[in-house]
Amino acid sequence: MTTTRLETFADGVFAIAATLLVLAIEVPDFGGGSLAHELVRLWPSYVAYAVSFATIGIIWVNHHTVLGLLRKADRTFLFINVFFLLCIAFIPFPTKLLATYVRSDNGQAAAVAYGLTLTLTAVLFTIMWRYAIGGGGRLLRVDADRREVDGITRSYGPGIAMYATATVVGIFQAEVSAALYAAIALFYVLSSSLFGREEAVA
Amino acid sequence: MTTTRLETFADGVFAIAATLLVLAIEVPDFGGGSLAHELVRLWPSYVAYAVSFATIGIIWVNHHTVLGLLRKADRTFLFINVFFLLCIAFIPFPTKLLATYVRSDNGQAAAVAYGLTLTLTAVLFTIMWRYAIGGGGRLLRVDADRREVDGITRSYGPGIAMYATATVVGIFQAEVSAALYAAIALFYVLSSSLFGREEAVA
Amino acid sequence: MTTTRLETFADGVFAIAATLLVLAIEVPDFGGGSLAHELVRLWPSYVAYAVSFATIGIIWVNHHTVLGLLRKADRTFLFINVFFLLCIAFIPFPTKLLATYVRSDNGQAAAVAYGLTLTLTAVLFTIMWRYAIGGGGRLLRVDADRREVDGITRSYGPGIAMYATATVVGIFQAEVSAALYAAIALFYVLSSSLFGREEAVA
């Protein structure tokens, strides 16, 4: 089986999970108050939406990079992907939690739920990659560049540690933890873009 | 008509149905209580989400295997697929029922609703497959391997019986029935993966 | 511009509109009552879900048939399609109305809302088709069979009249109108399948 069919299904889940994030933004009943005021007060929801959308976008770009290096997908790889996509599709739930509760007494629980989801996603992404390159390059293209493969292993490695750290921080400080999730997304966007430009220069 | 267009539509329904499952997970109003406590109490929702997502993933993999063996799709086959996808897209509803009610007095009704949906899905999958291979291999590729076709007929056969059994169990014992649905999903994931590996060995 | 990109977008809208139908099915608060009893009482929701899903599936099959006869799409054709898809994506709303109100005093309004949506969809489908074949076969493939083109014009023609009739019936009798919507879907599924088989015989 080629990787094309997997890409269609995965792209569907990525696109839907990202687009469903907007359903988490709801204007609460504000009685006789002002909508403008309420819309401003909802700012954590917009930030959470943007961070989660960008995060899903980054993972989507990385998922494509990985699949582009593979010559085929076996059934084990497909099922690892099903569990990986299960995590992606779950992201709207902790995103809503974080947006709703980050500034309340229950912020820590929301921050930890968000962090656990993204840590698990990173773990499954790593398992997927290790399985593909394991067994002497089980699923790799014959012409896959060894240095590119090693570069990916290096660059995806820290993801688990970064999300795990932000999760642990969330046990004590919800808002710092949320800022870390945003910083990780920003870091990936910037480093990839800069990296992409350097590549064009080289 | 080739099977490509059907695959696009089907992949869309599979991906959306799987991703919509997350909308069933909602934090109930917990008054002045603790969010952490509520999130732990919601564990049946996470399990139901994971089992249904994995089940849809398994059926998606199997649907691809079937379409990969066909050389074309006629209109009857398309309409059988529409009814099959109608069942797939319905799965989020009984999943929410099961997650919400499995541990309550109404658990049996939820377990039976879940089971009936998956039994009907299995029935339509079988009708789809029988129609495709019927009439002397009506829609089969000319080069389809007879042993592979027989192997699929054998391996998909027990699905109806397994889901029907778990449904009947649900009339009496909701939690046992739910455990059976999870076990069926696990069985398919493991057997496929192991089978996939043996294949690579052979 | 080829028709491929339009197909991707259209298939997405078809698949999502069909899959969103399930969100219209909700168990009302039943106090200390029985879930089993409530699930049985919800049967109009299941029928409405199935009829709308099948109807969207039929229109999807027909849309494919049309696009398969075209050699290109111009911008006017694209925008007609946008308005056609706008109607398709609207279907979940009147479906929910019909499921909720068909057996109540407000059944007529729901039946008319459902009928108007499908009548408008049929009108836009016809405009799309007339535009494509107008101007001396503006967008038709050079090798499009004249008899096939005429056959499509004939077979899609009655759709508007059938839905308009059922809508008018809905002003007086909601349940009869709803039965007509189901009958129209059934008629299309059966005639297509039978037609498909005859074709194979000929």
Added chain:
Amino acid sequence: MTTTRLETFADGVFAIAATLLVLAIEVPDFGGGSLAHELVRLWPSYVAYAVSFATIGIIWVNHHTVLGLLRKADRTFLFINVFFLLCIAFIPFPTKLLATYVRSDNGQAAAVAYGLTLTLTAVLFTIMWRYAIGGGGRLLRVDADRREVDGITRSYGPGIAMYATATVVGIFQAEVSAALYAAIALFYVLSSSLFGREEAVA
């Protein structure tokens, strides 16, 4: 990386965002009143749905036009697209606001929220286009027609100004602002279609 994968993801987001718009239309509790009366009263929701759906459709057509002129996508371009799609997927939220509040005391806030979203979308579309044609046609096909490229730059340019103007109007007059959003959509549909026909004549 070719632009194909980006198109799949983008088409998914476009299709889902457009189809999710329907979830914003809800019949409020009307006590013992008449559903027919309520459905008529909901007309701003239908208009908002149609305007937003058509707007997303127009942007989708334009996005395709742009991608059709590119020979490749680099990672910077991908991430600009992620932020662009983030805006597209956000549109259902201000659409619901506008539909709900346009005729109330809070209409201005809703009109401004809608306008800011579409202005930002237009800004990101322009950034995407400028990046693609910048650096001496960084991502352009070698055979891209200079006049077509200049024509696109000219025709997309006014979008930001038009939406910014309608947003400013919204600070004072919600209903006038809403009419402007509809007029902009109508203008793009008509000019494109007329333009398309002139092209066929020429």
